Amino acid sequence: MPEKIWPIGDAALLVELGSRIDTALNSRCHALAAALEKRSGVREAFAGYSTVTVHYDPDRTSFSAIRSAVAKLLKEKPRVGPSGRLHRIPVTYDGPDLAESADLLGLAAADLVRLHSQPIYRVFMVGFVPGFAYLGPLPPQLQLPRRRVPRTHVPAGSVAIAGEQTGVYPLPTPGGWHLIGRTSLPMFLAENDPPSLLRPGDRVKFHPV
Amino acid sequence: MARTSPAEPVLRVEKPGLLTAIQDLGRPGHRKFGVPPSGAMDRFALAAANRLVGNPDGAAGLECALNGPVLLALQPCLVAVTGADFTPCVNGAEVPLWTGVYLAAGERLSFSGRRWGARCYVAVAGGLAGARWLGSLATYLLVEKGGFAGRTLEAGDTLALAGPAPRPLIAGRHLSRRLLPVYGRAPALAAVPGPHHARLDRASRTSLWKSPFEVSRDADRMGFRLQGPQLQLRGAELLSIGLTAGAVQLPIGGQPILLMADHQTAGGYPVILGVTRAALPLAAQLLPGEQLTFRESSVSEAQDEWRRLRAALDLIA
Structure with missing residues (x-):
């Protein structure tokens, strides 16, 4: 699939390499972001699941120069990134949406818990707020659309699911995912650089407690 | 002439105002760990205030929302107030905006009432000292980092200079x-059609560019939820992408969100517009209940507009 590129305002652009949650595709995005960040005029490149958002300095590069660079970089053989660290995260599965989510999925709550805590998830990206890791892919039996009306307040430590994704809210924030549990392990590490326990490419296993 | 030593007290906060915090031009480069750039909402106004007192554009100053503080000069200093017009006064007499103003020790900078705008900026020659986090002094309230102990100012706080004031x-x-x-009421914000603009149906596209939107009460440094015509999108739910200030997201409810300085760094709602750098200062001065429209711009037009604005700063000698 050829890449698509669109501007986001006058100093950022979005490169889309695909539209699936896929480890290989995500690795290509991270590799492309890392390569773009080495170019002059690129301030920051953020790899999403299947996209790269490039923040650039229009005085030193341009939309079209980055588009050409992307096309060229994508022709190169992708590097294989190092496999990330494995984190074990203890979870109390008593979230306010556990019963409703199980109902919507046609599962018993215990099955939802078992299915959620079985896989080793990949950190596809960290974003939204400091330390929020987008983990996946979620088993197909657990996939629900986001809540129609997001919550204005989700407590820190909430373990949540949405679509093919799962994650832990590191801070009290608004949020539109379904809250199925909580953990006491801090995700946001204010005194560290980077200030996030989980980094792109890391792996995560949830343990019911 | 005597020089001011670093970390020397320069201003005492007698009244903090509703929401006054230290900001600089932010901490770009940490979005991949979920950290937004933060910094001044109206970057032009902060940069201008700094130039007017002889500072580099990115020195830390105060961002004051809605009314503004009362500040007592603890030593002679040079200040500039820019952005919103809250009627700045020195010892009770009004002083001009967008102008370098000398404060003698014992004089007070105060604000006697909002005439226009949402946020004013106060720069002090030498720049303000603050808690540096990930390379910036910008206050980021969500995690209580940067600025003055990661929080908004309170009565009794003493602000210090980051370094010697440029003399004379x-x-x-x-x-x-x-x-x-x-700047003005109901501004037309220049915006570039975003990655998912083409997913809007025809009627929604017309509404987007022709209809006014109102800033809702849900408007803060993270972003402004807008109210206006219901916008309809086609296509499947998206995977989360990296975001930037100025991105206009369209959630499922059909009411757009304009992302601002403390924006979420990733999100899964379609991005229908990117408000340009030159237009963000206009947006930063909007209050809930006020209106805006969107005006279509190309990337290169928007970049030229920003360069023209920035060139204005170079005219400050």
């Missing part, structure tokens, strides 16, 4: 009103 202190530098962004 030259009062009276001024930025002409005709060189400012076109």
